[in-house]
Amino acid sequence: xxxxxxxxxxxxxxxxxxxxxxxxxxxxxxxxxxxxxxxxxxxxxxxxxxxxxxxxxxxxxxxxxxxxxxxxxxxxxxxxxxxxxxxxxxxxxxxxxxxxxxxxxxxxxxxxxxxxxxxxxxxxxxxxxxxxxxxxxxxxxxxxxxxxxxxxxxxxxxxxxxxxxxxxxxxxxxxxxxxxxxxxxxxxxxxxxxxxxxxxxxxxxxxxxxxxxxxxxxxxxxxxxxxxxxxxxxxxxxxxxxxxxxxxxxxxxxxxxxxxxxxxxxxxxxxxxxxxxxxxxxxxxxxxxxxxxxxxxxxxxxxxx
Amino acid sequence: xxxxxxxxxxxxxxxxxxxxxxxxxxxxxxxxxxxxxxxxxxxxxxxxxxxxxxxxxxxxxxxxxxxxxxxxxxxxxxxxxxxxxxxxxxxxxxxxxxxxxxxxxxxxxxxxxxxxxxxxxxxxxxxxxxxxxxxxxxxxxxxxxxxxxxxxxxxxxxxxxxxxxxxxxxxxxxxxxxxxxxxxxxxxxxxxxxxxxxxxxxxxxxxxxxxxxxxxxxxxxxxxxxxxxxxxxxxxxxxxxxxxxxxx
Numbered sequence: 001x002x003x004x005x006x007x008x009x010x011x012x013x014x015x016x017x018x019x020x021x022x023x024x025x026x027x028x029x030x031x032x033x034x035x036x037x038x039x040x041x042x043x044x045x046x047x048x049x050x051x052x053x054x055x056x057x058x059x060x061x062x063x064x065x066x067x068x069x070x071x072x073x074x075x076x077x078x079x080x081x082x083x084x085x086x087x088x089x090x091x092x093x094x095x096x097x098x099x100x101x102x103x104x105x106x107x108x109x110x111x112x113x114x115x116x117x118x119x120x121x122x123x124x125x126x127x128x129x130x131x132x133x134x135x136x137x138x139x140x141x142x143x144x145x146x147x148x149x150x151x152x153x154x155x156x157x158x159x160x161x162x163x164x165x166x167x168x169x170x171x172x173x174x175x176x177x178x179x180x181x182x183x184x185x186x187x188x189x190x191x192x193x194x195x196x197x198x199x200x201x202x203x204x205x206x207x208x209x210x211x212x213x214x215x216x217x218x219x220x221x222x223x224x225x226x227x228x229x230x231x232x233x234x235x236x237x238x239x240x241x242x243x244x245x246x247x248x249x250x251x252x253x254x255x256x257x258x259x260x261x262x263x264x265x266x267x268x269x270x271x272x273x274x275x276x277x278x279x280x281x282x283x284x285x286x287x288x289x290x291x292x293x294x295x296x297x298x299x300x301x302x303x304x305x
Numbered sequence: 306x307x308x309x310x311x312x313x314x315x316x317x318x319x320x321x322x323x324x325x326x327x328x329x330x331x332x333x334x335x336x337x338x339x340x341x342x343x344x345x346x347x348x349x350x351x352x353x354x355x356x357x358x359x360x361x362x363x364x365x366x367x368x369x370x371x372x373x374x375x376x377x378x379x380x381x382x383x384x385x386x387x388x389x390x391x392x393x394x395x396x397x398x399x400x401x402x403x404x405x406x407x408x409x410x411x412x413x414x415x416x417x418x419x420x421x422x423x424x425x426x427x428x429x430x431x432x433x434x435x436x437x438x439x440x441x442x443x444x445x446x447x448x449x450x451x452x453x454x455x456x457x458x459x460x461x462x463x464x465x466x467x468x469x470x471x472x473x474x475x476x477x478x479x480x481x482x483x484x485x486x487x488x489x490x491x492x493x494x495x496x497x498x499x500x501x502x503x504x505x506x507x508x509x510x511x512x513x514x515x516x517x518x519x520x521x522x523x524x525x526x527x528x529x530x531x532x533x534x535x536x537x538x539x540x541x542x543x544x545x546x547x548x549x550x551x552x553x
Contacts, residue, residue: 051394055548073396081394087387091316103308104395147391 002065004029004155004186005050010059012045012210019045021210023059027188027203029154032181034201034218035190038300041207043190044084047159051081063155077105080153084160086140090133094124094143097132098150105151118146123172138169145173155186162193174200198222198292208300218292225290225298230259230268232275233284245274257282306401309392313409317375324375324413328367329420335363336428339485350487350518357429361512362484364421365446369507372414372447373475376406376454377467384458384550393552399545403455403538410451411444418443431515438523439514445534446507450475452537459550478504488520503533 003026012020020042027033037043048054050061052072061068066075089097098115119128122142127135132143141161148156158177162170178200181187191197197204197218204221206214214221229250234257241249248271251258257280259271268287275282317324340356350358383389392402425431433439457470482504488496499505510526513519519526545551 053390053393053552055552073398076394076396079394083387083390085387085390087390089383089386089388089391091319100308100312101391101395103311104392104397106396 001029002062003027004031004064005033005188006062006065007046007050008060008062010046010049010061011057012042012049012054013057019210020049020056023207023210023212025205025212025215027155027186029064029186030181030184031203032187032201033189034197034204035188035207036194036197036204036296037190037207040209042210043207044159045210046207047081047157047188047190050157051079052076077151078154079157080148080151080155081157082144082148082159082161084163086137086144088132088135088140088143090131093129093131094135094146095119095128097143098146101147102150107151111150114152115146115150118149121176122146138165141165141169142172145176149180153185155188156180157188159190160192161189162191162196194293194296195291204292206296206299214295214299221295222290222292225295226263227260227290227294228263229288229290230261230271231286231288232257232259232280232282234280234282241278241280242274245271245278306397306405309397309402309405310408313375313379313406314412316379317409317413324371325416325420328371328417329424332363332367332421333424333427336360336425340428350516353516353518354429357431357516358487358512359485360422360425360429360431361515362482362508364418364425365443365508365511366479366482366484367421368414368418368443368447369450369479369504370475371417372410373450373454373457373471375410375413376451377458377461377471378454379409380406380455380458381461381464381467389551399542403452403542403545406455407448407451407538407541410454411447414447414450415443418447433515434517435514437514438510438527441527442507442511442514442530445530446511449503449507449530449534449537452534452541456537456541456544459544478502479508482508483520484508503529506530506533 005027007023007025010020010023011018023042023046035043035046045054049056050063050068052068052075055069063075063078066078068075092100095115098118099112102111102115116128119125122145124139124142124146127139132140135143145158145161156177161173161177165173174196177187181200187200189197189201201218203217204214205212214224216224234255245259248259248261248266249257250260261268261271272285336356336359339359380389383392397405422431453475457467461467461470481499482502483499488499488505491499506521506526506529509519509521510523510530513523513526
């Protein structure tokens with residue numbers, strides 16, 4: 001079975017700038033896939049190549065087996081893209097725009113029922129006949145999502161869908177996307193909100209400086225990080241801490257000391273003994289497992305060192 | 306393709322005052338000024354009043370300028386707003402895109418032409434000598450300018466570039482095309498220069514469609530206009546296929 005997306009040796013150069021360097025990975029059908037990376041890592045360039053908005057310098061991308069350059073008509077039918085920019089056509093209303101977009105994909109009036117369903121599901125029902133130029137940023141974002149879904153694509157690409165949107169829209173969006181995923185759609189998400197990727201994505205690829213620096217299941221990536229955190233609410237931090245203990249402290253604020261402990265090399269009991277021996281008394285303690293953010297930072301910072 | 310064409314037509318029909326009525330009123334103003342000032346004094350072709358001579362030229366100028374304006378403003382605005390992405394994401398080929406945009410621009414040009422023709426009948430009711438030539442020059446000329454509008458909007462980075470193309474290329478070529486005069490009254494050198502202006506053939510051939518007289522052979526004009534249309538279309542399709550400033 002063809003993967004939903006197959007990226008093979010994709011290079012993209014803009015003059016001397018190497019925007020993408022030999023990117024290889026695949027996204028299984030039905031996956032909720034996260035594509036992460038700092039600004040300028042090449043995420044949007046890769047998505048644009050996938051969507052046919054940018055031509056790769058070399059290499060190719062296949063969407064459900066269809067090459068995005070050679071079989072572009074098929075691949076574009078399968079792909080729905082929510083662009084990062086809040087683009088809209090000020091000449092049309094929400095419903096008009098969705099019907100036009102549906103027509104671009106060769107769908108006729110039969111699809112208007114789905115257009116109306118999208119309007120309702122995304123909370124756009126009362127804005128259906130409103131000119132797009134009069135909608136708020138959040139509403140425009142909803143229209144972009146509806147536009148991407150108007151032809152019922154198998155693969156949905158969300159490029160920073162929650163950038164600058166309020167809590168309510170996030171809730172509506174994620175509820176809807178989760179349902180799409182449950183119904184068998186493959187989702188490709190790029191986001192700066194790492195916690196969103198951690199909660200939703202089963203696999204994650206991390207790009208940095210145009211290179212693929214990690215690609216694994218979310219759990220495997222989390223396990224790559226060898227540290228966990230010990231947080232102590234302290235009463236008298238002014239006490240001198242031995243240097244060996246101090247080098248494990250990563251955060252000290254609001255009377256809370258955070259130690260970063262190696263899973264294998266550091267024993268929590270020993271650390272607590274050392275804290276007590278140093279005369280520091282604490283009123284509460286808790287341990288935290290690392291999140292994807294720590295993994296992301298560890299990988300990208302290491303890559304820049 | 307049909308939907309993209311419909312969308313473009315729908316777009317200009319939503320702002321009819323700007324896209325159809327204003328250019329028709331401009332023709333009316335030209336006619337008011339020129340026909341009242343010159344009609345008694347100038348006779349370009351024997352038995353044809355200056356107003357009757359002028360009207361086809363003015364109609365064709367409006368047709369050409371408006372088909373150019375349609376594509377240049379629509380595509381460039383889409384580029385600026387970023388909404389061109391919706392079309393680029395859709396399974397629409399470069400050729401389909403070209404046909405849809407050029408078709409809509411041609412339709413706008415022809416609608417403006419019809420409006421100008423109707424308003425000009427307040428001054429002179431022109432006979433139609435050849436409906437075939439009238440339609441052929443209006444449609445092909447309009448398509449040429451639609452294509453040029455598309456090329457300029459793709460290449461432009463700011464409104465200034467569109468304005469420069471319009472004011473330094475389209476306007477001079479249309480004003481120096483024989484819309485207001487016959488090139489036969491020009492000195493030999495300028496007559497020869499005029500023959501390098503493709504707009505001259507569009508207007509001269511279109512005028513033949515009404516009056517049955519022209520500065521040069523109508524078949525020759527039609528051949529030049531068709532050739533120019535083919536050249537401009539190839540350039541436009543080549544730019545679209547290359548993805549220049551749209552998919553790079």
